[in-house]
Amino acid sequence: MIGRVNHIALAVPDLAAAAAAYRDQLGASVGAPQALPQHGVTVIFIDTGNTKVELLEPLGDNSPIAAFLEKNPSGGMHHVCYEVADIADAIASLQASGARVLGDGTPKTGAHGNPVVFLHPKDFAGTLIELEQVPA
Numbered sequence: 001m002i003g004r005v006n007h008i009a010l011a012v013p014d015l016a017a018a019a020a021a022y023r024d025q026l027g028a029s030v031g032a033p034q035a036l037p038q039h040g041v042t043v044i045f046i047d048t049g050n051t052k053v054e055l056l057e058p059l060g061d062n063s064p065i066a067a068f069l070e071k072n073p074s075g076g077m078h079h080v081c082y083e084v085a086d087i088a089d090a091i092a093s094l095q096a097s098g099a100r101v102l103g104d105g106t107p108k109t110g111a112h113g114n115p116v117v118f119l120h121p122k123d124f125a126g127t128l129i130e131l132e133q134v135p136a
C-alpha cells in the first residue's frame with residue numbers, strides 16, 4: 001500500500017530558529033513558512049533531494065502538536081508521511097484491519113494540496129503516520 005516517504009516531520013517550538021539552523025548550519029534548501037490554520041500548524045518544507053523534512057510550529061489555540069511539544073519542549077520527530085496511490089482504498093483496508101484512522105476518518109487537504117489522513121501512533125510502532133495521496 002505505502003510508497004515512498006514524502007516527508008519526515010519535526011515539531012519545533014520556534015520555526016524561525018529551526019529553519020535558520022537547517023539553512024545556516026546544515027546548508028539545506030529551506031522553503032517559505034506556510035500557515036495552515038485548518039491543521040493548527042505553520043509549516044516549512046526543506047528539500048533534501050531524496051525526500052523532504054517538514055518543520056511544524058503550533059498555530060492557534062487547539063494545535064494537534066501542542067501536547068507533543070509540552071512533552072518534548074525542545075522539539076522532536078513528530079510523524080512520517082508515506083505516499084499512497086488511492087487514499088480511499090488505503091483507509092478502507094486499514095479500518096478493516098482494525099487500525100485507527102484519526103479524526104472523522106475522511107481525508108483533509110494537506111500542505112501540498114493533496115488528500116491526507118493520519119493513523120494513530122499506538123497502532124504503528126509508536127510512530128504517527130500521515131498518508132498522502134499523490135497522483136501517479
Ligand SMILES: CC[C@H](C(=O)O)C(=O)SCCNC(=O)CCNC(=O)[C@H](O)C(C)(C)COP(=O)(O)OP(=O)(O)OC[C@H]1O[C@@H](n2cnc3c(N)ncnc32)[C@H](O)[C@@H]1OP(=O)(O)O
Pocket residue numbers: 009036039041043054056064065067068077078079081102103109110111112116118120121122126127128130
Ligand atoms: C496536514 C498538514 C501537514 C501536512 O503534512 O500536509 C501536517 O503534517 S499537519 C501535522 C499536525 N497534525 C496532526 O498531527 C494531526 C493528527 N494528530 C492527532 O490527531 C493528535 O496529535 C494525536 C491523536 C496523534 C495525539 O493527540 P494528543 O497529543 O492530544 O493525544 P495524547 O497526548 O493523549 O497522545 C496519545 C498517546 O500518543 C502519543 N503520541 C502523541 N503524539 C505522538 C506522536 N506524534 N508520535 C508518537 N506518539 C505520539 C502520546 O505520547 C500518548 O502516549 P501515552 O503513552 O499515552 O503517553
Ligand SMILES: [Co+2]
Pocket residue numbers: 007009054079081130
Ligand atoms: Co505532514
